[in-house]
Amino acid sequence: MRLLVQGELERPTGFHLATDVDLDLDGVAAVVGASGAGKSTFLRLIAGFEPRAPVTVEVGGNRWQAPAMGLPPYQRSVGTVFQDSRLFPHLDARGNLAFATRSRRPGTRLEFDEVVEFLDLEPLLEQYPHELSGGQRQRVALARTLLAPARLWLLDEPMSSLDPASKSEIAPYLHDLCRRHAMPIVYVSHSLPEVLAMADHVLVAADGQVSRVDSIGEFSTSFTNPLLADEAGAVIDCQFKSYDPRYRLSELVFGASSLFVPGDLSTTGERILLHIPARDVSLATSRVEDVSILNRVDGVIDALQEQGESVLARVRCGEDQFLLARVTRRSVDELHLGAGVRVQALIKSVAVRTGAP
Amino acid sequence: MTSIGADIAQAAGVTGLLALTTTLFLLVLSPPLAWWIARTASKWRPPVEALVALPLVLPPTVIGFYLLLAMAPDGPLGAIALAVAGAPLAFTFAGLVIGSIVYSLPFVTGPLASAFRTMDTHLLEAASSLGVGPAARFLRLVLPMHRKALVAAGVLGFAHTVGEFGIVLMIGGNIPGETRVLSIALFDRVEMLDYAGAHAIAALLLVFSLVVLTFTYRWLRQGVPG
Incomplete structure (x- = not known):
């Protein structure tokens, strides 16, 4: 599936991001870069949270955004997992998942039972977000995204706000998900080792620019690699x-x-x-x-x-x-x-x- | 002349029905209006907000006066009522409901707008990313998340309508069983120097308001999120 994100975004705050990405996404594209380099903004462009940015976004032949138009997020067949799980506080885990299963936008989705089993959520279904640990919350959030119809999943540093224990709890699930390739995935991380295991393509956000890296080996050892420090x-x-x-x-x-x-x-x-x-x-x-x-x-x-x-x-x-x-x-x-x-x-x-x- | 008890009961019935009807209408009208006020970047927000808040600062008789003009058979609202229902609005229960909606609007819309303003917009983004459109987001996320604020606003609107006087006097008059509410009945008793009757009504309204507010505030502090 072709993923095209091209254009420049300028904010009044001075933040500037140029993106020139055009790749045949048939697996996991990792977006790596230091904090503030524009990784999350790149995802927000695809997800539809920057609808007025003069950037062209095309996914699988569908134009979602161009300088004069922008579909709102709910009309784009893309599921996003956020850094902070963003569960709805007034609903238990099951209620949060139900939110996704009732969505009617186009795209394929995984079956409820399959997702609950995959993420071992059965014992958590009746619990409210405030009763769950950070790792459990993120698992529910992940499940919620998998249940909504989509043609592309975006993972925005899904482990960065977790403590080491929660991280090692959720990492295998993410790894499994990415390796199964149920759906093309764009995975943002500030840690190259974290995403390397899953990445088929590597995109780098650095110096206000998001672009593709051809050789991971060369990139990882280049002294200009922003992650080197x-x-x-x-x-x-x-x-x-x-x-x-x-x-x-x-x-x-x-x-x-x-x-x-x-x-x-x-x-x-x-x-x-x-x-x-x-x-x-x-x-x-x-x-x-x-x-x-x-x-x-x-x-x-x-x-x-x-x-x-x-x-x-x-x-x-x-x-x-x-x-x-x-x-x-x-x-x-x-x-x-x-x-x-x-x-x-x-x-x-x-x-x-x-x-x- | 009817007995005091029957008079109070009848006025209380009209008052309760008026407050209930008004509150139901307000609970349909106010949430979208409050949501718009809380979220919009439109240049029309300040004037609309001011319009909604007018009953907070104007004497009720001013609003009642303009509503009376509008509801007269040759006024815009009255003409519509005549054409649709074949009867004018002034001095009817329906007219009273419209007046009460206007008068109690800020008491329901204001608190809701404040509650909506503090909502975490990240949750709206999350809902949107799940493929949920704006209307469904409002109905399935915003309203359930604010059910406490909704109940509080409804109670406030109800209690405030129960206590209204000036607008009722202007557009409703004093028709027993139709537009004669408790506050008007109280005024009547005082004018007739029937202080015992006045005491009964005044005490009823006082105790009612105190009990309702106490229970509401207590409930608001209890655990349930939202």
Whole structure:
């Protein structure tokens, strides 16, 4: 389904957002960017909450908005899950869900029983929003959106207002939902690792602009990546090679290198995305063999960037594959690290993000 | 002359019926009007709001006077009534209902508009994102969420109509069983120097108002959200 959002939005407050997105959305498009970069505004444009913005919005061949027109949200077949669950306080969970099931706009919807089962809502149906925990509220809100007819779902940082416990409670549901691909999804997040697991496309909001990123790997390790400061880490695009049942390790390859990760990944698909946090990568200038770290990757330092106390090193270890390593300034001086220096990257941990098709 | 008891009972019946009818009309008219006042960005909001609030500041006799002119057989409202129902409005129960609606309008619309103004607009966005249009949003979200404010506004409108005097005197006159309400009956008793009868009516109105308001305020403070 084609998703087109093109135009510029200007607010009296000085806020400016240019969007140039035209993609064939057949899965999950993640929109990442720092707070205030315009991610939520981008979603509001699609949802219809900025009907007077001179922006063209087309979904699946239907024009929802153009400089001289704008359909109100209830006439767009799009369901939105908000950061704050926005449940109706005077209705119990069942009443909140009933609100959606009575909607008559065009689009497909999931069955009530199916959604209640999927989100384990049965025990919560008679409870009022103020009786629910943050995670439970968000589950009800998610269910409410799934029950309304839609052709596209928008998730606006659905986990950002939750505490860690609630986050880990709802994350599997979101993951399941996205992987099932019941509907195209635009998923906004300020955390690349959070959405990487589900994303088929990545859009970036930065410097007042929303645009598409072609290579997640290159984007994740680029020094201009707006997310780098928070949680620097490289995304590596791998292929499954083999599984060793004796040690329960899967071997994944990218370029000329291999990585070993725990668990049998033979069934997760051919392409696997790995997220490797920069803080878990050390650099050695000579080959290290007798060390417990399994994952050692050869590469060449591409660039260094000082970040406060530490230095972020970008290591090229394949055609267009990069790793990020966080090292101390002292190490940079003692090992004479610099662009062009051959290094071995020692990777302590690898988070597996089952990848896009 | 009828007995005091029968006279009071009859006047109380007219008063109750008038207040009930007026309140029902107001509960249909006021919520959309209050919603519009609370939400619109139209340049017409201030004059409309002022028009609704007029009975708060004008002597009831002023409004009663203009309504009397309008309801006369050659007045605009009277002419319509003549054409439709074959009878004029002035000095009828129907005329009294119209006058009471105008007079009690700010007491129902005002509190509702204040309540609507504080509503979290994010919830409206959420409803809209579920495919619910403006009319259904109003009926299924706004009204149920404000059921307390609606009841409070209704009670206030009812109690205020029960206590009305000036407008009734101007457009209703004093026809027993038709337009003679308690406040008029009280005035009559005083003019006749029947202070015992006046006491009975005055005490009835006082106790009624006090009890109704007490129960309303107590109910408003109780748990139920909305």
